[in-house]
Amino acid sequence: MEFLTGFGLACLSLIFVLIARDFGRLTVAKVFLALLFAAGGFLLHPLVPSQYHWFTIDLQVMVPGLFWLLCQFAFTDRPKLKSVWAVMALYTALAPITARAFWDRDVVEGGIQFFGWTFGEWLEYPVILNGLWVIVSNWSNDLVESRRRLRVAMLVIVGFAVGSAVVSLNFRLAGEYTRAIIVSVSTFTVALLMLKGRTGALYGEAPEPKPPAELILQAEEELEPAFEGEKETVSDAVPDENTLQKEDEKKLHTVMAKGFYRTENLTLRMLAKEIGLPEYKTRTLINQTMGYRNFNDYINQLRISEAAQRLIEDPEVPILNISLDVGYRSISSFNRAFKDIMSLSPTSYRQETIQKN
Numbered sequence: 001m002e003f004l005t006g007f008g009l010a011c012l013s014l015i016f017v018l019i020a021r022d023f024g025r026l027t028v029a030k031v032f033l034a035l036l037f038a039a040g041g042f043l044l045h046p047l048v049p050s051q052y053h054w055f056t057i058d059l060q061v062m063v064p065g066l067f068w069l070l071c072q073f074a075f076t077d078r079p080k081l082k083s084v085w086a087v088m089a090l091y092t093a094l095a096p097i098t099a100r101a102f103w104d105r106d107v108v109e110g111g112i113q114f115f116g117w118t119f120g121e122w123l124e125y126p127v128i129l130n131g132l133w134v135i136v137s138n139w140s141n142d143l144v145e146s147r148r149r150l151r152v153a154m155l156v157i158v159g160f161a162v163g164s165a166v167v168s169l170n171f172r173l174a175g176e177y178t179r180a181i182i183v184s185v186s187t188f189t190v191a192l193l194m195l196k197g198r199t200g201a202l203y204g205e206a207p208e209p210k211p212p213a214e215l216i217l218q219a220e221e222e223l224e225p226a227f228e229g230e231k232e233t234v235s236d237a238v239p240d241e242n243t244l245q246k247e248d249e250k251k252l253h254t255v256m257a258k259g260f261y262r263t264e265n266l267t268l269r270m271l272a273k274e275i276g277l278p279e280y281k282t283r284t285l286i287n288q289t290m291g292y293r294n295f296n297d298y299i300n301q302l303r304i305s306e307a308a309q310r311l312i313e314d315p316e317v318p319i320l321n322i323s324l325d326v327g328y329r330s331i332s333s334f335n336r337a338f339k340d341i342m343s344l345s346p347t348s349y350r351q352e353t354i355q356k357n
Helices: 004-022 027-047 051-059 063-075 084-102 110-139 145-172 178-196 210-228 243-255 268-275 278-289 295-313 320-327 331-342 346-357
Strands: none
Touching: 004 027, 004 210, 004 320, 027 051, 027 145, 027 178, 051 063, 051 084, 063 084, 063 110, 063 145, 110 145, 145 278, 145 320, 210 346, 243 268, 243 278, 243 346, 268 278, 278 295, 295 320, 295 346, 320 331, 320 346, 331 346
8 A cells, every 4th residue: 555655646746846847837737736735635644643634634625626626727718717616616625624623523413514514525526527527618629739638638537536536535435545546546647648748738828819800800801812803823833831831821811701700600620621621730720820729719709809890880780680690699698708808798898989989
């Protein structure tokens, strides 16, 4: 058992050092480090003197919430920190820590026992499942190919490890061997993945996204020669990689200038088919040439840019009509996307802009 515990601790330490050294400045890395520290508490609990068990127990109850937080920062560009799920994740950690400070769990009963410990244990399962859902639901929209493969593999492994740890704790199955096996296997696998991927793919930073107005203007300018009937020069020379990328970029801008981004339920696969490129090339094209890391963000920027313009130019047109015209299925999804990008609701934006002018 000592060998397994030592092995698991060594893997935890290796990952901790890699993340702290290379990505310690990033919020997602800090959350990951906190999760690793809490996992260390889970692993070492049986070896810690009983008078310090309160500390390792407090670390253990933080694991589900930290995992949920990691999924938010690693897989969404706008973490939902003001949501019911965030409250649930916070409750799973704060409730037992607060209750332990005032009462002994083995002595109290009734409401204190339920709200201090039992209810929080029940909430841990949906919190973990929601974290896994964030991984799955955002995977296809991630435009960084290497990061997609590595992050999904890593976080699914971590997710199932966290789930196994929670089940073993809540059902009093967390013996010394159980703890050592869960931590050793999961951390060893994650360490291999990180070393193989050189860790950069997990938190790779993309260039600053181009403003939506610039994207549309560039697309329209590149589309004009086609409307004017200009002839392209045919060359027998084999185009280099940079030339091919420019051509692919022109295809993308041309399609978007024609308003393809207004297509309802638009997916990366649909866009790739429209411009005649494989999905992975389309993904790389949007990421490397325009700086977007999420496909939905790219499409929303284009839609909201047009919507903002129409709100001012067509003040008599209902907001619902504009939202449907630019590709949204409902006014609620349009309002949410508009406020995320413009920091104002469509109604407030229209009123304030018109008043200024």
